[in-house]
Amino acid sequence: MTKTLHHRACHLCEAICGLNIEVSHEADGRARISSIKGDPQDPFSRGHICPKAVALQDIQEDPDRLRQPHRRIGGQWLPIGWDEAFELAAEQLWKVQQAHGRNAVAVYQGNPSVHNYGLMTHSNYFLGLLKTHNRFSATSVDQLPQHLTSHLMYGHGLLLPIPDIDHTDFMLILGANPLASNGSIMTVPDVQARFKALKGRGGRLVVVDPRRSETAAIADQHLFIRPGGDAALLAALLHTLFAEGLARGSHLPVNGLEQAREAMAPFDAEAMSVLCGIPGEDIRQLARDFAAADKAVCYGRMGVSTQAFGSLCHWLVQLINLVTGNLDREGGALCTEPAVDLVGTTSGGHFNQWQSRVSALPEYGGELPVSALAEEILEPGEGQVRALITVAGNPVLSTPNGRQLDEALANLDFMLSIDLYLNETTRHADLILPSTSALENDHYDSTFNLLAVRNVTRFNRAILAKPEGALHDWEIFVGLAKAFAARAQLELKAMLPPAQMIDLALRKGPRGEASSWALSLQALDQHPHGLDLGPLRPSLTGRLRTASQAVEAAPALLLADLQRLARQLPPEPDQLLLIGRRHVRSNNSWMHNYQRLVKGKPRHQLLMHPDDLNQRQLQDGQMVRVRSRTGVLEVEVQSSDEVMPGVVSLPHGYGHSRHGIRLQVAQAQPGASANDLTDECLRDAVSGNAALNGVPVQVGAA
Numbered sequence: 217m218t219k220t221l222h223h224r225a226c227h228l229c230e231a232i233c234g235l236n237i238e239v240s241h242e243a244d245g246r247a248r249i250s251s252i253k254g255d256p257q258d259p260f261s262r263g264h265i266c267p268k269a270v271a272l273q274d275i276q277e278d279p280d281r282l283r284q285p286h287r288r289i290g291g292q293w294l295p296i297g298w299d300e301a302f303e304l305a306a307e308q309l310w311k312v313q314q315a316h317g318r319n320a321v322a323v324y325q326g327n328p329s330v331h332n333y334g335l336m337t338h339s340n341y342f343l344g345l346l347k348t349h350n351r352f353s354a355t356s357v358d359q360l361p362q363h364l365t366s367h368l369m370y371g372h373g374l375l376l377p378i379p380d381i382d383h384t385d386f387m388l389i390l391g392a393n394p395l396a397s398n399g400s401i402m403t404v405p406d407v408q409a410r411f412k413a414l415k416g417r418g419g420r421l422v423v424v425d426p427r428r429s430e431t432a433a434i435a436d437q438h439l440f441i442r443p444g445g446d447a448a449l450l451a452a453l454l455h456t457l458f459a460e461g462l463a464r465g466s467h468l469p470v471n472g473l474e475q476a477r478e479a480m481a482p483f484d485a486e487a488m489s490v491l492c493g494i495p496g497e498d499i500r501q502l503a504r505d506f507a508a509a510d511k512a513v514c515y516g517r518m519g520v521s522t523q524a525f526g527s528l529c530h531w532l533v534q535l536i537n538l539v540t541g542n543l544d545r546e547g548g549a550l551c552t553e554p555a556v557d558l559v560g561t562t563s564g565g566h567f568n569q570w571q572s573r574v575s576a577l578p579e580y581g582g583e584l585p586v587s588a589l590a591e592e593i594l595e596p597g598e599g600q601v602r603a604l605i606t607v608a609g610n611p612v613l614s615t616p617n618g619r620q621l622d623e624a625l626a627n628l629d630f631m632l633s634i635d636l637y638l639n640e641t642t643r644h645a646d647l648i649l650p651s652t653s654a655l656e657n658d659h660y661d662s663t664f665n666l667l668a669v670r671n672v673t674r675f676n677r678a679i680l681a682k683p684e685g686a687l688h689d690w691e692i693f694v695g696l697a698k699a700f701a702a703r704a705q706l707e708l709k710a711m712l713p714p715a716q717m718i719d720l721a722l723r724k725g726p727r728g729e730a731s732s733w734a735l736s737l738q739a740l741d742q743h744p745h746g747l748d749l750g751p752l753r754p755s756l757t758g759r760l761r762t763a764s765q766a767v768e769a770a771p772a773l774l775l776a777d778l779q780r781l782a783r784q785l786p787p788e789p790d791q792l793l794l795i796g797r798r799h800v801r802s803n804n805s806w807m808h809n810y811q812r813l814v815k816g817k818p819r820h821q822l823l824m825h826p827d828d829l830n831q832r833q834l835q836d837g838q839m840v841r842v843r844s845r846t847g848v849l850e851v852e853v854q855s856s857d858e859v860m861p862g863v864v865s866l867p868h869g870y871g872h873s874r875h876g877i878r879l880q881v882a883q884a885q886p887g888a889s890a891n892d893l894t895d896e897c898l899r900d901a902v903s904g905n906a907a908l909n910g911v912p913v914q915v916g917a918a
């Protein structure tokens with residue numbers, strides 16, 4: 217037996233940690249991962265690793281993972297060949313579109329679509345041929361308000377300012393728990409060490425969260441906030457900054473600042489205190505502390521995106537950074553300058569050019585909010601969705617009112633899933649096309665380099681050979697595109713493989729042939745541990761894509777939504793609100809099938825404050841019944857003063873007890889799906905993003 221050592225980044229989450237992976241080669245030619253460790257020579261992650269990295273081996277070896285196309289006939293899954301599978305998919309999809317129009321085929325793209333470069337470069341090669349308006353993705357249960365805000369303020373949905381965590385003196389975090397999530401829209405491997413360094417240089421970390429999360433627990437200050445109360449808090453912070461003369465100028469060209477200032481006038485700290493549950497004096501002090509710091513940054517993520525005021529929250533976050541002079545400034549919030557320049561080479565995005573058929577939800581960047589998917593399948597009429605393609609997603613567990621979607625999927629004429637597993641969603645498919653696994657693939661991180669706290673780049677070569685008869689995701693899309701184009705008599709242009717596309721993008725990009733970096737794939741092969749391109753720098757002035765070439769501080773759409781905030785009523789006493797949480801050993805819905813990750817203390821429970829338990833005469837550890845407008849489930853309750861009174865917390869991605877799935881380890885795990893309680897009618901009014909947090913529920917004994 218021989219062993220080889222490979223350097224390669226993990227791309228299971230956004231942190232892109234460098235790994236040292238040892239592969240053992242048996243005499244008979246078989247190769248097996250023998251160890252996975254952090255790579256201390258990776259200039260970005262510096263040896264950091266989390267427990268999930270070992271999942272790369274577990275995914276590789278999982279006997280439940282599908283390794284060839286499977287067709288469902290009745291209740292039976294039968295393996296079939298690739299050509300037959302492509303023909304079947306093309307025939308069925310074409311049939312549906314011929315009979316019911318192009319929008320009768322819907323598409324849902326899940327989270328790994330941005331963690332796997334072949335999915336990014338090639339999915340549209342096929343999906344674009346369908347020309348359907350019914351495109352959905354995990355974006356609308358996630359960061360949609362951030363793209364929309366950037367689109368409106370900076371003219372491009374990908375001009376996302378990233379917190380300069382390594383240089384700031386004051387970091388205000390709302391609704392993010394990077395100690396569990398490893399950072400999001402802030403690619404930050406080893407976030408704990410970076411927080412430590414922040415404190416070491418005398419900086420402060422303040423966390424606003426309805427739960428004393430792992431991150432809140434290490435913060436200098438934690439403020440409990442009523443779920444959904446962030447827009448009120450942020451508006452009051454801005455009100456204080458303006459009222460007390462704490463606003464500084466910005467070097468950026470800005471339009472609408474005066475309008476924004478006037479718009480904040482009604483939202484004084486005392487009035488907003490009632491809505492967010494934070495005392496007025498604490499709000500004012502927070503504004504003063506933020507303004508007093510030399511370099512400060514306000515950062516909001518999932519907890520403020522997926523709530524009823526998601527877009528308003530993200531606008532107000534941007535405004536706070538802008539008016540304190542911290543936008544596009546070292547130690548504040550800065551845009552990356554990645555080697556593959558998606559901002560420079562794509563359009564700035566579009567919004568509300570069409571709407572969903574049933575609830576008239578707006579499209580953003582060609583996608584509709586996924587909260588509308590089930591009703592588009594269920595509601596009869598012209599344009600009704602009759603066929604669905606899911607790509608690397610599990611919307612039954614990950615989108616609001618998952619039960620309703622589960623039932624809707626059973627009504628489809630045809631469903632195609634491109635996925636590794638037979639899970640809660642893909643069990644409804646007629647055809648599942650599984651791709652190779654991560655380590656059998658090359659990878660370039662065009663998404664997470666764009667979101668990183670330093671400018672970094674690397675190319676990851678596959679470290680395991682592609683098994684005979686297997687196809688990469690991008691090859692599956694090429695196969696589907698060819699079969700569909702033939703059937704629909706469409707002309708299909710040839711397309712380069714992903715590695716060649718990235719090579720071209722690198723060479724033509726801002727750090728390519730025309731620069732001293734001279735980056736190309738070949739050049740990156742000389743840097744197997746990854747290449748650091750330097751700290752983030754102010755760069756926004758020349759890159760703004762608004763028509764005015766200035767930051768738009770007061771977009772009409774967002775200004776108008778302030779009226780909704782002004783009309784918001786104070787919370788009803790005794791109302792319980794449901795929020796979510798993440799654990800470092802889990803990843804959305806698809807990491808529960810690996811024994812090494814699920815072992816240890818259970819973490820699927822509903823967290824509830826002891827006062828709320830007492831009030832309902834419930835005991836720690838008992839089974840409770842949780843009810844919302846959309847559904848009811850039973851789960852163990854855990855008494856915890858981590859959550860504030862009036863708030864219960866349940867992680868999503870659990871509940872693998874539905875029949876017909878093939879996830880043996882996950883099926884044996886306890887837990888219920890939080891999205892059986894979330895409500896497709898609770899949305900951010902501006903973007904249509906799902907409000908997964910702040911869902912009213914009742915809890916009683918089971």
Ligand SMILES: Nc1nc2c(c(=O)[nH]1)N[C@H]1C(S)=C(S)[C@@H](COP(=O)(O)OP(=O)(O)OC[C@H]3O[C@@H](n4cnc5c(=O)[nH]c(N)nc54)[C@H](O)[C@@H]3O)O[C@H]1N2
Pocket residue numbers: 325326327328332354357358518607608609610611613614615634635636637639651653654689796797803804805806867868869890891894908
């Ligand atoms: N209540 C609540 N709901 C939430 C959230 C929350 O905080 N609370 N979070 C939301 C967020 S942020 C997100 S991003 C979504 C995620 O929601 P989804 O993207 O819908 O679901 P995942 O659980 O990430 O499922 C990923 C799927 O991709 C498959 N897969 C993995 N790798 C590959 C690959 O390389 N190729 C292919 N073809 N398939 C692959 C897996 O088998 C799995 O089926 O969930 C959202 N849902």
Ligand SMILES: Nc1nc2c(c(=O)[nH]1)N[C@H]1C(S)=C(S)[C@@H](COP(=O)(O)OP(=O)(O)OC[C@H]3O[C@@H](n4cnc5c(=O)[nH]c(N)nc54)[C@H](O)[C@@H]3O)O[C@H]1N2
Pocket residue numbers: 229230327358390391392393394396397398399400424425426427429441442443444445446517518519520523795796797798799800801802803804909910
């Ligand atoms: N271990 C692990 N890592 C992951 C994932 C995972 O599932 N597991 N998923 C990945 C994905 S797809 C994403 S998008 C990122 C997300 O990464 P983060 O944005 O860091 O998201 P969460 O860890 O869900 O943290 C959200 C926090 O918001 C709080 N919160 C809930 N409601 C409110 C509210 O109304 N106001 C405020 N202020 N806070 C609120 C919650 O209590 C929670 O602490 O994580 C990624 N990394």
Ligand code: SF4
Pocket residue numbers: 226227228229230231232233264265266267268269398405
């Ligand atoms: S934090 Fe964990 S899952 Fe995320 S990239 Fe690093 S090792 Fe992988």
Ligand SMILES: [Mo]
Pocket residue numbers: 327354358
């Ligand atoms: Mo996400």
